[in-house]
Amino acid sequence: MKKPRLAAIEYIRGVSMLGVVGIHVGAAYLGQHMTPEAVANPHIVALLEIFTRFSVPIFFFISAFGLFYNLDLSQPFVYKDFIKRRYKAVVVPYVVWSLFYIIHYCILWGDPGPLNPITILYDLFFGLANYQLYFMVLLIWFYLLMPLWVWLVKHLDIMKLALLLLFQIGINYVLCFLWNPYTVTNPILQKFLIHHLNYWVIHYVFIFLLGGYLAVHMDEFMRFMEKYRSQIVMAFWTTVGAHLGYYYYLLNVRGYTPLEGVATAHQLAPTGVIYTLGASIFFFTIFTVWQLPERCRPVLALLGKHSYFVYLAHPLALTYLGFLYDDLGILLTAPMTIIYYLLVVAAALLLAVGMRRLGEHYPIINKATIGVYPKK
Template identity: 55%
Template sequence: MQASAAEARHEEPQKKRKPRLAAIEYIRGISMMGVIGIHVGSQYLSNPAANPHLIALFEIFTRFSVPIFFFISAFGLFYNLDIHAPFAARQFYLRRIKTVLIPYLVWSLFYIIHDGMLYGTGLPSPLYFGGLLFFGCAKYQLYFLVILLWFYLLMPLWIPLVRRMSLRGLAALLVFQVLFDYWSSFSVPFNTYVYGLPDDSLLKPFLMYRLNYWVLHYIFIFLLGGYLAVHIEAFKCFMQQKRTAITLLFYVSMASLLGYYYSLLAAGQTPLDGINTAHQLSPAGIFYTLMASLFFFTIFTYQRYPAALNPILHLLGKHSYFAYLVHPLFITYLARTLEHRGIIMTGGIALAFYAAVLLLSLLAAILCRRLGNALPILNETTIGIYPKTKR
């Protein structure tokens, strides 16, 4: 997503800008494709005879997609940041307001109005409207921007942590991450308490939507991104020397998460139960996210793939922010078209559905970016891109 792109070219004054890392942009594009896959998979699950293997492709293989955004966001933030210099808070927060908060508010308002008109529900009450904005519930993909804003808000905490972080500290943080996420996701007493709260309880939404703003769910992958950015030269040596091991462990981690999913199916759970259990916050999911972050950064840094793919990866990365924000719109109308025509979403149709959503989202992003060159307010409010000022 482009929010991470802004971080990759950190705006605070620096002595000398470091070389651009194409890996950050390419990972954004790959991850955006994965997020769309997850949401298309949710549509495919409406078919009671859905193929569990195709569900695994849509919903399990792509599970690194959301947390890896936190990895590259932190990497972009810390890559050109002097962590020993005073933190330029005013510049930092003004930039985040422009690149993330304003687009978040604009897209939230758009979806609230659009869905209210489409489904005939009208506009929410002021109190409910405030809740939608606070928790990122105006549309199902917007919660990511809320938790990202919380990470930004806590930047004065992350800088000294990254400055003092060691490999041993990262290992301890990984253990904490596994334990905390397991408790949040699978603790029966805790979740029983949450779901048992009265619907009118003020505490219930704060616990029900904890994934939308509790940064502790992704603190390891975020600080890992920051740590590796600060130690970029050592990270490059590590990737070069351990490329084979990184690749092998990536496939092992993928097999572990897929194996967990299939074991749940073998135990009698439905595919829906399976994907709601074998997710990115499960121990296998955290391992998969870690290895996916290292794997994609490695292959995109040392380019062990055909160079002809780079223009495609660049296009996907460049327009990932807008595509991420707009794709639910195309999912909605394509799904309504299928429903109106009485077409069941079979496996083949689901794959075509995915391709259509991805293509339409990219085309919309390209069109709006070009329109935004003539009408800058369009780019400013939708993706936080502002005209370059002459120095």
């Protein structure tokens, strides 16, 4: 029997998309404030680059949740059928958007070099065609390893999840803060190691398996959220404070610049992993057991419905609105950066809605860009 639809999955996608856009707008802001004459406002950086850090890993959480929520673990897992569906939904859009960005930037900058077939294959493997596409590569690797995740979820319990959380914090700390891939002298191996964040699923294995485990045990998860909703909210804000506190500690005690602080207090730092856990449970709780104002639901549904396209296309809005800012001589001060963020979201969302409607008349558009096929 088909399970009831969970609006929370769609709503979290929308919220996560807003966070991803914030991270990239924050990067543009930092790009203009890296000199003694233009010092970055640490608080706007905290808002755009630190507070939003749950947004990438939480995508893995809801991806796994959606997969396992509709998966009957008592039945044999048909890997071939699963891969066929994921190929249409993820691999095709990934390749289409990667080729689009490669060609787009070759034309924009007048440099045909990236059109070299070896370079294209290199960019496709590591997700380097554009800065947001590495997530797609990680997701594809998660899909390819799905039989392993099915087996693990079947054998997970709360104690094993707790141990896995400790393992996640430890392995991320080692790989991100202690290990230096540049010490490897073999140039080919070095390339594979330098880009490990783009395809090593080990960096996000806990949050992915947590999503799968909670989906399989949805009834218990619902009772937990209903019973401890207040504590979940308190825990979330505690993790927010811890992650922001780590960032401000780096700036005010260790003397880091905002850019250095962002490069250290990211989602794979210990506080970032805990923050992701707190955010995942928090957002699922408020979108499931809390009574949201009715006026919020259409907005969340709209953001969730078009989050995939906005995620894939928002760099275009960032680029061309950035050109407009430059032509008008507008500097990215804190207020103008917030306006820039809102304009990027609005422009990418309008493009998403327009392309989705156009795809209803020309289905190949939706098939190629977001992996959506007409219902039979």
